[in-house]
Amino acid sequence: xxxxxxxxxxxxxxxxxxxxxxxxxxxxxxxxxxxxxxxxxxxxxxxxxxxxxxxxxxxxxxxxxxxxxxxxxxxxxxxxxxxxxxxxxxxxxxxxxxxxxxxxxxxxxxxxxxxxxxxxxxxxxxxxxxxxxxxxxxxxxxxxxxxxxxxxxxxxxxxxxxxxxxxxxxxxxxx
Amino acid sequence: xxxxxxxxxxxxxxxxxxxxxxxxxxxxxxxxxxxxxxxxxxxxxxxxxxxxxxxxxxxxxxxxxxxxxxxxxxxxxxxxxxxxxxxxxxxxxxxxxxxxxxxxxxxxxxxxxxxxxxxxxxxxxxxxxxxxxxxxxxxxxxxxxxxxxxxxxxxxxxxxxxxxxxxxxxxxxxx
Amino acid sequence: xxxxxxxxxxxxxxxxxxxxxxxxxxxxxxxxxxxxxxxxxxxxxxxxxxxxxxxxxxxxxxxxxxxxxxxxxxxxxxxxxxxxxxxxxxxxxxxxxxxxxxxxxxxxxxxxxxxxxxxxxxxxxxxxxxxxxxxxxxxxxxxxxxxxxxxxxxxxxxxxxxxxxxxxxxxxxxx
Amino acid sequence: xxxxxxxxxxxxxxxxxxxxxxxxxxxxxxxxxxxxxxxxxxxxxxxxxxxxxxxxxxxxxxxxxxxxxxxxxxxxxxxxxxxxxxxxxxxxxxxxxxxxxxxxxxxxxxxxxxxxxxxxxxxxxxxxxxxxxxxxxxxxxxxxxxxxxxxxxxxxxxxxxxxxxxxxxxxxxxx
Numbered sequence: 297x298x299x300x301x302x303x304x305x306x307x308x309x310x311x312x313x314x315x316x317x318x319x320x321x322x323x324x325x326x327x328x329x330x331x332x333x334x335x336x337x338x339x340x341x342x343x344x345x346x347x348x349x350x351x352x353x354x355x356x357x358x359x360x361x362x363x364x365x366x367x368x369x370x371x372x373x374x375x376x377x378x379x380x381x382x383x384x385x386x387x388x389x390x391x392x393x394x395x396x397x398x399x400x401x402x403x404x405x406x407x408x409x410x411x412x413x414x415x416x417x418x419x420x421x422x423x424x425x426x427x428x429x430x431x432x433x434x435x436x437x438x439x440x441x442x443x444x445x446x447x448x449x450x451x452x453x454x455x456x457x458x459x460x461x462x463x464x465x466x467x468x469x470x471x
Numbered sequence: 472x473x474x475x476x477x478x479x480x481x482x483x484x485x486x487x488x489x490x491x492x493x494x495x496x497x498x499x500x501x502x503x504x505x506x507x508x509x510x511x512x513x514x515x516x517x518x519x520x521x522x523x524x525x526x527x528x529x530x531x532x533x534x535x536x537x538x539x540x541x542x543x544x545x546x547x548x549x550x551x552x553x554x555x556x557x558x559x560x561x562x563x564x565x566x567x568x569x570x571x572x573x574x575x576x577x578x579x580x581x582x583x584x585x586x587x588x589x590x591x592x593x594x595x596x597x598x599x600x601x602x603x604x605x606x607x608x609x610x611x612x613x614x615x616x617x618x619x620x621x622x623x624x625x626x627x628x629x630x631x632x633x634x635x636x637x638x639x640x641x642x643x644x645x646x
Numbered sequence: 647x648x649x650x651x652x653x654x655x656x657x658x659x660x661x662x663x664x665x666x667x668x669x670x671x672x673x674x675x676x677x678x679x680x681x682x683x684x685x686x687x688x689x690x691x692x693x694x695x696x697x698x699x700x701x702x703x704x705x706x707x708x709x710x711x712x713x714x715x716x717x718x719x720x721x722x723x724x725x726x727x728x729x730x731x732x733x734x735x736x737x738x739x740x741x742x743x744x745x746x747x748x749x750x751x752x753x754x755x756x757x758x759x760x761x762x763x764x765x766x767x768x769x770x771x772x773x774x775x776x777x778x779x780x781x782x783x784x785x786x787x788x789x790x791x792x793x794x795x796x797x798x799x800x801x802x803x804x805x806x807x808x809x810x811x812x813x814x815x816x817x818x819x820x821x
Numbered sequence: 822x823x824x825x826x827x828x829x830x831x832x833x834x835x836x837x838x839x840x841x842x843x844x845x846x847x848x849x850x851x852x853x854x855x856x857x858x859x860x861x862x863x864x865x866x867x868x869x870x871x872x873x874x875x876x877x878x879x880x881x882x883x884x885x886x887x888x889x890x891x892x893x894x895x896x897x898x899x900x901x902x903x904x905x906x907x908x909x910x911x912x913x914x915x916x917x918x919x920x921x922x923x924x925x926x927x928x929x930x931x932x933x934x935x936x937x938x939x940x941x942x943x944x945x946x947x948x949x950x951x952x953x954x955x956x957x958x959x960x961x962x963x964x965x966x967x968x969x970x971x972x973x974x975x976x977x978x979x980x981x982x983x984x985x986x987x988x989x990x991x992x993x994x995x996x
Binding site for chain 4: 694748749751752754755757758765766767769770771772773774776777778816817820
């Protein structure tokens with residue numbers, strides 16, 4: 297392979313790692329630790345992969361967040377939540393986001409581009425956690441209902457990352 | 472509008488109605504009545520649309536099945552289940568279908584083209600029923616585990632139609 | 647049907663019509679007239695539906711924009727373009743949008759939720775116009791490269807609406 | 822990691838490699854060599870990655886076919902084409918497949934689960950090759966119109982693999 301291609305590849309790798317750090321930081325600022333996401337993944341996969349550990353789940357959450365497709369969806373989603381809180385969005389978008397309007401749908405669309413990175417088997421898990429709202433997802437949902445607070449995208453993003461990590465584990469270990 | 476276009480439009484309408492009849496028949500042959508699907512839709516929408524009735528749900532299940540995208544996905548899915556039971560598929564596809572292989576994924580892919588017809592808000596409902604397996608979905612899942620029986624596509628198809636009908640109702644009546 | 651349900655249905659209908667007016671306005675502010683979109687649809691469908699007219703295409707563009715899923719994707723996409731121009735987005739999102747970063751992908755994800763409303767047959771048309779950039783899409787693409795201007799989402803949105811309208815026509819008249 | 826998990830991981834890896842061999846064989850039987858697919862990928866990526874070679878493209882086509890999601894979609898699609906030629910499908914599915922019915926859509930749905938494995942940026946390339954029909958895709962399309970021959974799924978599958986490989990290259994080397 298040419299040196300030129302090698303350099304581009306290396307540049308891209310570094311760039312994704314840098315974005316990974318930014319995303320970890322953004323999630324923290326919004327009250328989400330990776331271990332919170334890994335716990336949901338663990339509960340999803342425990343019935344199917346007996347030997348799975350929280351550590352393995354955390355490793356797969358990491359892999360998901362290293363994917364470019366995921367990074368960009370997360371950046372856009374969190375940005376929109378934050379802009380809604382700062383009232384920097386125009387109407388009628390602002391009201392739909394602050395009210396977590398059930399027919400909005402763009403939050404699910406972004407979430408699906410995340411779930412998708414490990415294939416269609418993640419859809420089921422996403423739908424399940426989005427409805428049953430375990431752990432951090434329930435907390436984000438409740439918090440998002442407070443005056444001036446917006447987690448419209450974030451709760452779906454967290455559910456999507458947890459589900460994608462579950463798919464990643466399933467693809468690796470399930471028979 | 473020209474007579475030519477009017478005739479084509481009428482032809483397409485009749486063609487879809489004819490396929491609708493075929494699909495109702497196929498579902499019946501595989502043990503599924505539309506009212507079974509409507510019951511799942513009812514349970515999904517009751518918490519959100521207080522005045523919803525089973526009759527309204529049945530009407531929306533009908534609308535879903537009149538959509539061309541849905542009809543084709545249903546025809547392909549049921550065909551593959553039936554061909555698996557008749558052992559007319561080649562390996563390794565045959566074993567994956569007869570064993571309802573968890574990492575197969577094509578069943579979810581087809582289901583999603585069904586759920587999609589009323590937008591992304593249906594994804595959550597699909598994931599939920601696919602995991603909680605209410606009513607007819609649970610029966611199909613159990614039956615599919617019997618020797619020589621294959622419902623790998625059908626249980627996802629039923630869940631997808633029920634979820635799409637729920638989305639259709641939500642889009643019409645929810646605020 | 648109960649009066650309660652009838653009222654909700656009417657409310658939703660009015661709400662979508664109101665959003666339709668807002669979207670027409672936003673598109674105009676960004677330099678896009680519906681007839682520009684309809685012209686792309688016309689060129690896409692002319693080879694398949696001989697009697698199609700620009701008027702029919704404009705009618706189907708209208709139908710697409712009356713769909714809630716489409717309205718929300720358009721509102722989010724245009725909002726992000728405008729916020730990028732006003733430098734109200736945080737990094738690294740701002741630079742990716744202003745530079746129309748080829749590996750971003752969220753623009754395609756939103757576009758796909760638009761194309762999807764008339765089924766999977768629209769995917770091909772979307773990919774084609776996104777690459778060949780006919781008419782207004784080419785103009786938006788060129789304009790978006792100017793300093794301080796951002797059409798990262800808009801050119802995909804326009805291509806997606808044109809493709810969805812083409813699918814809508816195909817579903818109605820093609821044999 | 823426990824020995825149990827290591828064994829499962831190894832089993833899955835071997836299983837995918839075995840399916841890879843089967844898929845290469847099936848594609849050959851239907852007249853498709855991997856290098857035919859790699860040539861399309863090369864033409865798609867050459868304008869963006871100057872140093873790309875046919876060998877690199879072939880390597881990325883290989884990576885795509887090693888993905889489970891892709892393998893299953895390919896197996897289902899080719900199976901349906903072959904069953905149509907053998908007249909082992911029931912009506913109206915048989916006629917839709919033999920006639921490559923333009924409003925069918927399930928071929929695009931399967932193709933999209935393939936394109937998706939390297940993210941949404943592949944959608945555009947897929948739409949483009951599906952419409953411009955370069956190289957082997959054009960040959961499959963023409964051949965599929967012969968009496969008793971069916972390539973309804975295969976031409977979309979080939980276009981999808983070529984596009985996914987192009988995305989894979991773009992993600993690795995593009996800046």
